[in-house]
Amino acid sequence: xxxxxxxxxxxxxxxQEEMRRDPSVYLAGECIxxxxxRSPLLEEFGPERVRxxxxxxxxxxxxxxxxxxxxxxxxxxxxxxxxxxxxxxxIVNQVxxxxxxxxxxxxxxxxxxxxxxxxxxxxxxxHAQSLESWFIHVPGLRVVFxxxxxDAKGLMKxxxxxxxxxxxxxxNQLRRIKGLVPEEEYTIPLGDADLxxxxxxxxxxxxxxxxxxxxxxxESLKKxxxxxxxIDPRTLSPLDKDAIFKSVKKTGRLVTVxxxxxxxxxxxEISALVADEVFDYIDAPIKRVAALNTPLPMSPPLEKFxxxxxxxxxxxxxxIV
Amino acid sequence: xxxxxxxxxxxxMCKIRRFEEKVSELFAAGRIPGFVHVYIGEEAVAVGACSxxxxxxxxxxTHRGHGHCIAKGGDLKSMMAELFGRRTGYCKGKGGSMHxxxxxxxxxxxNGIVAAGIPIAVGAxxxxxxxxxxxxxxxxxxxGASNRSTFxxxxxxxxxxxxxxxxxxxxxxxxxxxxxxxxTAVEDIxxxxxxxxxxxKIVDGNDVxxxxxxxxxxxxxxxxxxxxxxxxxxxxxxxxxxxxxxxxYRDQGEVEEWMKKCPIQRFAIxxxxxxxxxxxxxxxxxxxxxxxxxxxxxxxEKSPLPDPEEALEDIYASTGRQVT
Numbered sequence: 047x048x049x050x051x052x053x054x055x056x057x058x059x060x061x062q063e064e065m066r067r068d069p070s071v072y073l074a075g076e077c078i079x080x081x082x083x084r085s086p087l088l089e090e091f092g093p094e095r096v097r098x099x100x101x102x103x104x105x106x107x108x109x110x111x112x113x114x115x116x117x118x119x120x121x122x123x124x125x126x127x128x129x130x131x132x133x134x135x136x137i138v139n140q141v142x143x144x145x146x147x148x149x150x151x152x153x154x155x156x157x158x159x160x161x162x163x164x165x166x167x168x169x170x171x172x173h174a175q176s177l178e179s180w181f182i183h184v185p186g187l188r189v190v191f192x193x194x195x196x197d198a199k200g201l202m203k204x205x206x207x208x209x210x211x212x213x214x215x216x217x218n219q220l221r222r223i224k225g226l227v228p229e230e231e232y233t234i235p236l237g238d239a240d241l242x243x244x245x246x247x248x249x250x251x252x253x254x255x256x257x258x259x260x261x262x263x264x265e266s267l268k269k270x271x272x273x274x275x276x277i278d279p280r281t282l283s284p285l286d287k288d289a290i291f292k293s294v295k296k297t298g299r300l301v302t303v304x305x306x307x308x309x310x311x312x313x314x315e316i317s318a319l320v321a322d323e324v325f326d327y328i329d330a331p332i333k334r335v336a337a338l339n340t341p342l343p344m345s346p347p348l349e350k351f352x353x354x355x356x357x358x359x360x361x362x363x364x365x366i367v
Numbered sequence: 368x369x370x371x372x373x374x375x376x377x378x379x380m381c382k383i384r385r386f387e388e389k390v391s392e393l394f395a396a397g398r399i400p401g402f403v404h405v406y407i408g409e410e411a412v413a414v415g416a417c418s419x420x421x422x423x424x425x426x427x428x429t430h431r432g433h434g435h436c437i438a439k440g441g442d443l444k445s446m447m448a449e450l451f452g453r454r455t456g457y458c459k460g461k462g463g464s465m466h467x468x469x470x471x472x473x474x475x476x477x478n479g480i481v482a483a484g485i486p487i488a489v490g491a492x493x494x495x496x497x498x499x500x501x502x503x504x505x506x507x508x509x510x511g512a513s514n515r516s517t518f519x520x521x522x523x524x525x526x527x528x529x530x531x532x533x534x535x536x537x538x539x540x541x542x543x544x545x546x547x548x549x550x551t552a553v554e555d556i557x558x559x560x561x562x563x564x565x566x567x568k569i570v571d572g573n574d575v576x577x578x579x580x581x582x583x584x585x586x587x588x589x590x591x592x593x594x595x596x597x598x599x600x601x602x603x604x605x606x607x608x609x610x611x612x613x614x615x616y617r618d619q620g621e622v623e624e625w626m627k628k629c630p631i632q633r634f635a636i637x638x639x640x641x642x643x644x645x646x647x648x649x650x651x652x653x654x655x656x657x658x659x660x661x662x663x664x665x666x667x668e669k670s671p672l673p674d675p676e677e678a679l680e681d682i683y684a685s686t687g688r689q690v691t
Contacts, residue, residue: 073499100527105520111491112504114476116425118497120490139480140487147466148476150681185682209380209684260655353650 048226056195056227057216058085060120060202063231065091067121071206073097074106075123103129105160107136114156115144119206122156127163127215128172134183141211142186157205163215164255164305165353171341176306181213182283182315188212188236189282193257195225199282200234217255237284241293245275248363249293251316252303253278256354260303263359272367282312289317291324298329301362303353308336330366335359368576370643376418376575377649378636380410380631383434386443389660390433390450393601394610399450401463406434408605411630412537413438415578416446419586425473425491425504427484432467432477435507440472443467443663453670460673482512485534486521492532503531503589511542513556522595526563531589533582536599537572543608544616557599565595570599573630576637
């Protein structure tokens with residue numbers, strides 16, 4: 047039976063089910079007890095498994111790693127994407143590398159749950175970034191960026207069960223969106239893209255909050271006779287290249303959409319892969335819709351100018367069809 | 368103290384010394400690739416500390432980690448083969464000197480990033496507590512590491528959560544090339560324990576018995592739920608920061624003064640004075656250890672190098688090999 051629940055509640059359900067299933071799962075992060083005090087988690091599992099930490103991102107990640115390689119499955123909470131910068135050594139040099147450096151003998155099974163990713167609410171340059179492209183550059187990490195309640199729940203469950211470290215990004219604008227989620231148990235494998243809308247004229251690659259902008263753009267373009275296919279990778283590492291290539295082979299056109307700055311972004315990687323591996327199928331230049339290369343400004347007209355949105359996606363599609 | 372423990376401590380100190388002497392020679396001869404930092408002069412710290420731990424307790428180590436690994440029971444052959452970059456090494460040749468680990472022995476790894484092991488040990492201690500085990504974790508780090516944020520965040524977290532962890536600072540008076548007085552405002556790193564409301568102890572790090580006794584007390588406190596302890600061992604590294612270090616930052620006379628305080632010699636005299644071992648017996652122990660080190664070198668040299676494609680393995684659990 048499907049019910050309509052919010053993205054935020056879908057993630058809580060995933061955590062609750064996995065904590066019931068496996069006593070080695072625990073949560074740690076800044077001020078999480080307050081954020082969970084109206085959820086069933088704190089009450090059901092208590093402060094030993096829903097752990098408030100000091101404001102110590104470094105210690106949150108490193109202690110989660112130490113706990114993981116000695117048998118636990120921590121879900122380490124980082125409040126904003128921007129705060130990942132406070133624990134980059136732990137993520138990049140320790141978590142991502144420990145299995146490899148130790149010749150495969152360590153299992154860093156932790157989830158790094160980024161509770162607030164992305165912009166759109168005038169949070170300015172240190173509380174609104176989209177840095178997921180940094181982490182797909184680091185071998186050893188898995189990067190998940192869901193767009194719907196259904197995907198968020200199924201992917202969080204898989205992330206917790208995965209023996210690899212998973213960065214799990216939750217866009218701040220998605221928390222209250224609703225969607226159908228089954229009551230029954232399900233999981234979604236990492237590396238399995240989802241075709242969110244079928245079309246034949248152009249492929250739009252989009253994830254997270256902007257997946258919804260891409261779908262709206264597709265509806266608008268339909269009225270103008272352009273049939274847009276929207277593919278949601280759901281996980282950026284592993285990346286479902288086959289699904290992207292299959293779509294591009296069908297449409298011959300590609301627009302990538304992401305919220306991070308354009309230079310060195312996710313779209314750059316997707317464009318390069320397509321140009322490298324399915325070049326013969328491409329009938330038009332690949333277009334990248336991304337943020338302008340600026341820090342994020344606070345004032346609404348400035349932020350709106352910098353961030354991608356539905357009309358910028360429409361504009362990009364129109365230049366190649 | 369039990370005679371067996373003392374004999375074991377002497378053997379392990381000799382093992383570290385002989386292992387490191389050979390590593391230094393082999394590195395100078397160009398037979399070991401990469402970066403190597405040897406532990407000569409600090410043997411009493413690793414051996415005293417690890418002798419007070421149980422086999423299933425955890426340690427985190429540093430870039431100067433060979434001594435910690437040997438003291439916790441690490442296998443010389445697997446270690447030497449790793450230094451040689453061989454497939455039979457602890458990390459199949461992927462880690463080298465700065466990343467040796469043996470999770471089964473509780474050795475959660477040497478670490479190439481200064482002070483990174485401190486909060487990792489805190490996590491291992493949390494894990495023990497959550498699992499209801501009585502294991503403790505001990506983190507080795509240097510005086511230089513005590514100036515990094517991980518020192519503060521890790522110890523503070525362990526203190527507020529009252530975790531079973533021992534923070535063991537090896538103060539060897541130099542952070543790479545910078546003398547302690549120029550990098551740290553306090554004379555004693557142990558003074559910093561006050562900031563976390565935990566005990567801070569200072570020990571002569573060249574006295575293996577004193578190190579053992581101090582760590583034993585901290586371990587007991589940790590196992591009983593009393594929380595962490597910060598222990599500072601005053602010691603000295605005889606070699607440069609790295610093998611090949613021209614050591615322009617210190618006087619050879621200072622090195623020679625510390626060599627007179629050799630922790631192994633000192634323990635040997637203690638054992639003879641107490642009538643625990645004769646000079647001949649101690650020599651036999653040392654000779655046996657030298658043979659063991661030679662066997663480890665032969666093992667490493669005869670071991671195959673990895674196939675280049677093995678670089679693609681062990682990145683992820685899910686597939687074994689790299690996928691994009």
